[in-house]
Amino acid sequence: MNSEKVEYEESGWYDGQVWIKPLVLKEKESLIASIEVKPILKNLIQIFSIILALALSGILLFQYNNF
Template sequence: MRESSIQVCPVPLEQQPVNEYEELKESWFFQWATLETPLFWRKIAVVWIIGWFITSPIAAASFSPDQSVLRFVLLSNLGAGFILALILLQLFFGWHYVSDRLKKETIFYEESGWYDGQTWPKPPEMLTRDRLIVSYQIKPILGRLTRTTGMLALLMAGDSMVWLCL
């Protein structure tokens, strides 16, 4: 019986891209992007509300809500949007990193530390499996994160335009 080339992979288990994908998919933070749409938007709303509560005291110190309600709301929205943008960027870059590792024909790995990196060419069946994971699992996640970030950017740009018109 022929031994599969996947079984003789010299890359440590925790550094194999498919295992990095599974770990990311199961992590508390990064699995947000894999949630059903209503749950995903609920998480996004909660982060935005928390961001609003963090930034509204700063906005209130700059623009009193009693005297300038619109400026206070706009500045609080921009601050909350900035915090949400950081969260979305972290999600995007985490998933993008794993996607890149899965797409590559070789795996870069470290045997015992940062000073002795090696590369290992993926066998065709592993490369095919990894690229299917990217196509059917990760690309939709990256698309969702890109669209969400784009909508947030439009909202923040709208707030900025209103701010400039005041």
């Protein structure tokens, strides 16, 4: 979303064209990314970090309890 150029491919002689986004569209997509996408990604990273920490803790506890 934050790139200035969009590479796309369609069937035909014009495959692999690069479209340069207008400034208005780039600003709009940047605003959408900062308001909607970044908070979701931040929450997902936090959730997966907690899940990973719990999984590692469980694995360590399981291994040390078996000795």
